[in-house]
Amino acid sequence: MMKLDHTDLKLINLLQNDAKQTNKKLSLNLNLSVTAVYERIKKLERNGIIKQYVALVDKKKVGLGFQVFCHIKLAQHTQKHIQLFENQISKLDEVVECFHVSGEYDYLLKVIVRNMEHFREFMTAKLTSIEHVGSTQSSFTITEVKNNTQVPV
Amino acid sequence: MMKLDHTDLKLINLLQNDAKQTNKKLSLNLNLSVTAVYERIKKLERNGIIKQYVALVDKKKVGLGFQVFCHIKLAQHTQKHIQLFENQISKLDEVVECFHVSGEYDYLLKVIVRNMEHFREFMTAKLTSIEHVGSTQSSFTITEVKNNTQVPV
DNA sequence: TATGAAAATATTCGTTC
């Protein structure tokens, strides 16, 4: 486990907000040389603390304005069925997030689709065709109040 | 509304997976010149289709292994109370996502904290101190099965 | 950890289709 000092945490935060700023700009913010910044970033990458650099896309502008949260109960809860369900659900592009959670339902999914038609298609053709899905309960997103990828380090 | 051809969509997908690959690498993938790739990216940025470039951090490696979904009901539902709630909730760093949703509850929150202690603190000191929060129901994450930032274009 | 040179990359520009 890598130790992170205050500068590392600040660097992580800067990169969580803008991954494409130059090392020079970062160095000014952090009071370090460009090389020192470079070395710290490489170390964060090597240690897997920074997993990936991604571009964030405006969902609405690409016609994907419909977000749905699906609460799912499995019909059976053996290790085998859990494995099977998780494998199959992971393959669906529309499912952008899937968490095994405590409480009344077993899984919480975030599904991104174009519109209600598309969602209907997803439900009937894909979701309910996965074996051992018991009941599902869907919540439609009315407003996206906050949607950060940054983690509060 | 900008029209996106097949090359744009492919480019978006490549950048959603790796935002730091060089234009040269992209140009090889897309059968374009480096300049053409450059111009297309700038256009996507200008049109707000690409909103941001971010570094994704391994939550567990920075000690944030505890994810909780909070379902919240408001006590009152006037425009004013909704505004107030959304403003206050947005300010909390632990709340990384917040959606106004249909169904039994009004809001669905994703909260990232260090551990159960930290969550308790968050609940008592922050969440329930926000006015007009009626009831809350929390689901703890057992496993993160899938957690993509990519949108299925 | 810092400096600075070398290599790689991004950006601009003039031109063509």
Place this chain on the structure above:
DNA sequence: GAACGAATATTTTCATA
């Protein structure tokens, strides 16, 4: 308007201290 290659500017990378 979109694409290209050549040129220029900027940034990353790495050897060395």
